[in-house]
Amino acid sequence: MNRPDARWDYRARYEAARMSARLRILEVDGERARYRQDEVAIEEPLEIRLFAWRDGAPVRHRIAVTMRTPGNDFELAAGFLFTEGIINEAPAIERISYCTDPGEPQRQNIVNVELSPHVAFDPERLSRHVYMNSSCGICGKASLESVRAVCQRKPIGNMRLAPELLAVLPEEQRRAQRIFSRTGGLHASALFDADGRLQLLREDVGRHNAMDKLIGSLLLNNRLPASDTIVLVSGRASFELVQKAAMAGVPVLAAVGAPSSLAIELAREFGMTLIGFLRGARFNVYAGAERILRSAHDEGLGS
Structure with missing residues (x-):
């Protein structure tokens, strides 16, 4: 079996170098225009x-x-x-x-x-x-x-999360988005542990591809099911992203954007916690509110 090893890691680094390209573009600012080099995401x-x-x-x-x-x-x-x-x-x-x-x-x-x-x-x-x-x-x-x-797998784990832990995740994700910081053109899926430590991040022009890359890495490294983890996605939370997270046994899926009605329905059906509009200290919990603590002594907000 072709499992990750030194050669596989080298290939991954080589591929990462081709995730963006530099092109000559015309930049227009009001009445001013100039040609300059810009970095764009490869598709x-x-x-x-x-x-x-x-x-x-x-x-x-x-x-x-x-x-x-x-x-x-x-x-x-x-x-x-x-x-x-x-x-x-x-x-x-x-x-x-x-x-x-x-x-x-x-x-x-x-x-x-x-x-x-x-x-x-x-x-x-x-x-x-x-x-x-x-x-x-x-x-x-x-x-x-x-x-x-x-989607036959159900999330595993009884983690409880403090709001202040969730609040710092988007900034942690953004700092780790190396290609996005240069191009502004990539989605990201980031895996955090129960203490909010970043474990893994993958970028791609497609938000579903970024999630598949993340889950594929966990699969090839024998880290599934991903119980007691949090996955944060950079865009909205679609039905398919919830489905993929549930397949991987992820109990908490958070998004900086909005979830769809079907995403909420599936998260509730599989006992997941689904969070949307995670931006600083403010966010909405659409499913699985019992995993969110109001204080260090609280058992959760409940349904």
Whole structure:
């Protein structure tokens, strides 16, 4: 199995260097205009191909194409397969590699995922086929019921969080967004422990890709389920982000933006805490308010 090691870490650093590019642009400020160099986030397609065993031989399946920011591509592929319910543990993956087939024009834009011989794959279970947009949300899902059927894991952990701990998370996330600070064009998903310490952060032009990269890293490092953790996303909280967090066993999902009605419904259904508009000391709790303490001696705000 292609597990993270020194070579894998080196590749991740190499990919991170390609997450942005410098371009010559025209800057206009009122009546003034000048040409200057600007740094922009890179967006390129990534195709995920799955090789599953059938009748003693591997069979290739084109799973999805997503527009993403290059970097942590193996995590993105693994996280996508996990949150789609195609795999449920790291040992299901025998190997992850870039495509090296002769004649392929964009070898580092195609990732091959080889399943272990004992893992069964049913193409009909995949709810998104061939193409997905980097910010597509629930589009392409066969139905609301099919997404719920995939999301079978319930959050684990009885953590209680003080409001003042939550208040500092957005600034911690922003300081760690190295590429965003230079381009202003990337979403982020950040993992914090129960004490508010940043554990992991992933950036991407697509908010769902950033979440898949985060979960893929946890999966490949055998850190799932991610109980007693908090995930903070830089944008709004969509239904799909809640679904992905629930699949990973994350009990608390916070967003600097608004949640959707379906996101709230799913969070309540799976016993998650869902927080929106987290900006400094102010935020709204849309589900799981019992995990939020009013004081150090309080047991929670309750439902």
